Amino acid sequence: MIPDLCAYALRLGDDALVLAQRLVEWSSRAPALEEDIALSNIALDLLGQARSLLGYAGEVEGAGRGDDDLAYLRPEGEFTNCLLVEQPNGDFAATMARQLFFSTYQLALYRRLVNSADETLAAVAAKAAKEVDYHRDHATGWTLRLGDGTEESHRRMQAAVDQLWPFTLELLAPDGLTDRLAAAGVAVDPSSLRAEWDAHVEAVLAEATLTRPADGWQPGGGRQGRHTEHLGYLLAEMQHLHRSHPGARW
């Protein structure tokens, strides 16, 4: 039970941490000041969630590792985030497509995780669900504006949706870990989120005059630590300071 719970908290925490790191890459270079602030705020929410989840994973593991150790000192193969969140920012449309897909998943997940038999996971979820509601709303607004905007914005938004679609299949795929923990009432079975995810994403795409891509190629492996090339570069940047100056503090 203990290794499973630790692995699950790590998985949720890694999703939040890696996406937070991706989003801060927009700081000082978003298309408008309001967006710069919005993306940084969303990243900060995710970073806070990651700290709670990684801190809890360390506590459950009981080996003395804290949130910083887990964030800064694990190699790529030990990160179990989904492949979607590590994908590069691309243009603003690609970032918004990734936000729409991920926040729709995360909101559906947290809304159910509030009923977890594990009190800490339930508390983190209750807090985070309110924040992610804003994230999903933000991404929804931009998908509508870009999809149903100019010819160029429509083209870019559709290209972003097409490019990232295959990575969404991993979000809703259960595995042994989620099966065992869902049976114990601790985790949420990712496949149970499918109806809510489809309903929201398909409605937004339709209203944005975008085409829902067909399901085909299904890249996976993130949950087992097998990542796309992009994660290594992200971690190198994120972990560099801590590894070069162990214990560095502000």
Add this chain to the structure above:
Amino acid sequence: MTGADPGAVRAALREVVDPEIPVLTIEDLGVLRDVTVDADGRVEVTITPTYSGCPALDTIRADVDRVLGEHGFAGARIRTVLAPAWTTDWMTEEGRRKLAEEGIAPPRPTAAIPPLGPEPVPVELVRCPRCGSGDTRLVSRFGSTACKALRACNRCLEPFDHFKAL
């Protein structure tokens, strides 16, 4: 240390303000959840973050520790809890009044908040803290801190912060 009075501890903690909105004490904000004194006179203060990633929480914790020490309550335990999740409904009337005076529109009661989406006709107006007009518009749901949204007044044209309901 025996005989410490929770009321006296609370009074001392009115010196602790939110570092990002210093007109509000942590009590006004609803971040201070509980103050207890056990049979041995040991003080325990419970605080909760506004947002998961609220960068002010570490400062608040340090300030609570410092202020308690200055008032003779050194060695108090400071506990951070996540549940129940903080809501703007916990902000005191006093806190709402101070916010408005500072030019920040206070949060609406969460029960009156329509579901997020393209902004519908508001159930309850967000009034401009400068001129009082209810004719205001949302500029961005994300503002200068995690807890605020940016709005603008259509009448006096001033932009202003709105403490968003959560």
